[in-house]
Amino acid sequence: MDSQNVKDTVRQIFTEYLNANGHRKTPERYAILDTIYSIDGHFDIDTLYSLMADHEKFRVSRATLYNTIILLINARLVIKHQFGNSSQYEKSYNRDTHHHQICTQCGRVTEFQNEELQHAIENTKFPRFTLSHYSLYIYGLCSKCERQNKRKLKEKQNNLNKKEK
Amino acid sequence: MDSQNVKDTVRQIFTEYLNANGHRKTPERYAILDTIYSIDGHFDIDTLYSLMADHEKFRVSRATLYNTIILLINARLVIKHQFGNSSQYEKSYNRDTHHHQICTQCGRVTEFQNEELQHAIENTKFPRFTLSHYSLYIYGLCSKCERQNKRKLKEKQNNLNKKEK
DNA sequence: GTCAGTGCAAACTTTTTGCAACTAC
DNA sequence: GTAGTTGCAAAAAGTTTGCACTGAC
Numbered sequence: 001m002d003s004q005n006v007k008d009t010v011r012q013i014f015t016e017y018l019n020a021n022g023h024r025k026t027p028e029r030y031a032i033l034d035t036i037y038s039i040d041g042h043f044d045i046d047t048l049y050s051l052m053a054d055h056e057k058f059r060v061s062r063a064t065l066y067n068t069i070i071l072l073i074n075a076r077l078v079i080k081h082q083f084g085n086s087s088q089y090e091k092s093y094n095r096d097t098h099h100h101q102i103c104t105q106c107g108r109v110t111e112f113q114n115e116e117l118q119h120a121i122e123n124t125k126f127p128r129f130t131l132s133h134y135s136l137y138i139y140g141l142c143s144k145c146e147r148q149n150k151r152k153l154k155e156k157q158n159n160l161n162k163k164e165k
Numbered sequence: 166m167d168s169q170n171v172k173d174t175v176r177q178i179f180t181e182y183l184n185a186n187g188h189r190k191t192p193e194r195y196a197i198l199d200t201i202y203s204i205d206g207h208f209d210i211d212t213l214y215s216l217m218a219d220h221e222k223f224r225v226s227r228a229t230l231y232n233t234i235i236l237l238i239n240a241r242l243v244i245k246h247q248f249g250n251s252s253q254y255e256k257s258y259n260r261d262t263h264h265h266q267i268c269t270q271c272g273r274v275t276e277f278q279n280e281e282l283q284h285a286i287e288n289t290k291f292p293r294f295t296l297s298h299y300s301l302y303i304y305g306l307c308s309k310c311e312r313q314n315k316r317k318l319k320e321k322q323n324n325l326n327k328k329e330k
Numbered sequence: 331g332t333c334a335g336t337g338c339a340a341a342c343t344t345t346t347t348g349c350a351a352c353t354a355c
Numbered sequence: 356g357t358a359g360t361t362g363c364a365a366a367a368a369g370t371t372t373g374c375a376c377t378g379a380c
Contacts (some may be wrong), residue, residue, distance in 0.1 A: 024354050024359060045344080061362045066345065082247035085370080086344060088225050101294045120285040121301070127277050129266045132305035136286070140297035189334060189379050210369080226337045250345080251369060253368065 005038050006094050013093065017075035032068045033060035036078060042088040042109065045069070078150050081135060083109055092133075100135070103142040105149075110142065171259050174201050175242050178258065181238035196223035197233045201243060207253040207274060210234070246300060248274055257298075265300070269309040270314075275307065 001009070015035055018025050035052050037044075043051075045065050052060055060068075071090060072078040081088040083102050088109075097118050098111040137165055141149070166174070179198055183190050200217050208216075210230050211326075217225055225233075231306040234254060237243035248267050253274075263276040264284050286299055306314070 022359090026354070026360065028361070046270055062344095063346080063363080064361060067360080101291060103294075104297060110292075110294070112294075114289060117285055117289055120282055124279060124282055126266060126303060126305075127275075128308040129268075129275070129277075129303065130305045130308075131303055132269060134304060135300075137300045137302075138291055138294065138296055139299060140291075140295045141294045143293040143295075146295055187334090191335065192368070193336070224337095227369095228338080228371080229336055232335080 001094055003037075007034060010037055010091075010093050014072070014075055014077060017071070019075075019113070021074075023071065028058060028060045029065055029071070031055065031069050032065065033072065033077065036072070036089070037091050037093075039091070041111075042081065042090050044088055046086070048089075051066045076133075079135075083107075083137065093155065099138065101138045101140070103145055104139050105141055105145040108142055108144075121158060166259055168202075172199060174256050175202055175256075179237070179240055179242060182236070182242075182284070186239075188236065193223060193225045193229055194233050194236070197225060197230065198237065198242065201237070201254070202256050202258075204256070206276070207246065207255050211249045211251070213254075244298065244300075247311055248272075248302065264303065266303045266307070268310055269304050270306055270310040273307055273309075 010033060011030060014029070015025060017023075020030070031052065032048075033046065039048075039051070045062060049060075049063055051061055052058065052065075069078060069080075073080055077091065077093050078089050079092045081090070081100070083100070084107060096113060098113050099117065101110045101112060102108075103110075117136065124129075136165070175198060179194070180190060183194070196217065197213075200213065204213075204216070210227060213230055214225075214227055217223065217230075234243060234245075238245055238256060242256065242258050243254050244257045246255070246265070248265070249272060251291075261278060263278050264282065266275045266277060267273075268275075282301065286301070287296075
């Protein structure tokens with residue numbers, strides 16, 4: 001499905017959601033949805049605000065962003081994450097299921113796919129609970145930070161050796 | 166392992182960590198560790214602050230709580246979660262691996278264990294990444310909220326039927 | 331004695347709220 | 356017309372920071 005096609009589809013899903021729940025179909029809401037579906041990967045409210053500030057027609061306030069994003073989450077068009085300090089969001093329609101690796105040193109978040117894991121989770125029977133969606137966060141060191149740490153450790157040992165001589 | 170035994174062990178682990186990293190062994194730090202290991206389940210900074218405020222001897226400031234909890238996380242004695250708005254923490258030593266179910270309606274967080282899932286995750290090979298720990302959050306409806314929703318839906322339909330007559 | 335650690339308050343960041351103005355219905 | 360939405364600014368909530376004082380080493 002190409003990008004425009006996805007945008008049309010999610011706009012339709014959103015319209016149905018708004019109708020079903022008696023919410024108004026304001027231009028701001030559609031502008032926000034459109035902008036979100038133009039973003040690849042994660043974003044926070046501030047980034048979204050900056051992106052939308054460029055538009056002359058549909059500059060929206062932060063308050064509206066917060067309000068609208070709750071609707072989008074309920075309409076299952078956006079997923080909310082909470083790595084780090086501020087909430088991160090991402091589009092969820094027509095997006096492959098993926099998991100997140102968060103480097104505890106540099107804070108970088110990377111995505112990866114793993115069908116086995118995905119199936120294992122989706123086929124699990126949860127106690128007194130009905131699954132709607134899930135997040136798997138893997139914490140640890142990204143390869144970059146790990147290399148860096150090893151280098152530092154080596155330097156430290158070298159310095160110690162020099163001193164001993 | 167009984168509770169006192171666990172407390173002694175974690176105190177020892179913490180001491181080693183503090184020594185290894187050139188940090189001072191202050192009574193506040195041990196008091197915080199002790200309090201945390203008296204708590205079952207999750208807690209946030211505010212709860213911990215209230216709990217410790219009762220102590221006459223070791224009332225600590227929020228700033229110290231934030232500082233110390235970072236050390237405890239690094240010493241692998243505490244895990245940080247980010248459901249909802251404020252950060253949640255929990256002790257991690259001598260604690261069975263468990264996952265979290267978060268009700269998107271009432272916000273209640275429940276824990277569950279599932280060895281299959283645990284093994285599936287732990288045996289996964291992650292791309293360019295070294296696992297240190299992980300969090301699996303299952304979002305959906307707890308049985309209570311689901312029952313409530315069904316009841317409401319029924320009432321709504323009943324009301325509609327009445328009006329039609 | 332020194333400097334890391336502490337308490338306190340102020341600052342900062344992110345999110346929520348109250349209210350007047352606006353507009354989708 | 357009217358009630359749901361918006362923008363703005365103020366408030367709230369959570370966390371970080373600056374600084375003087377304290378106490379672990």
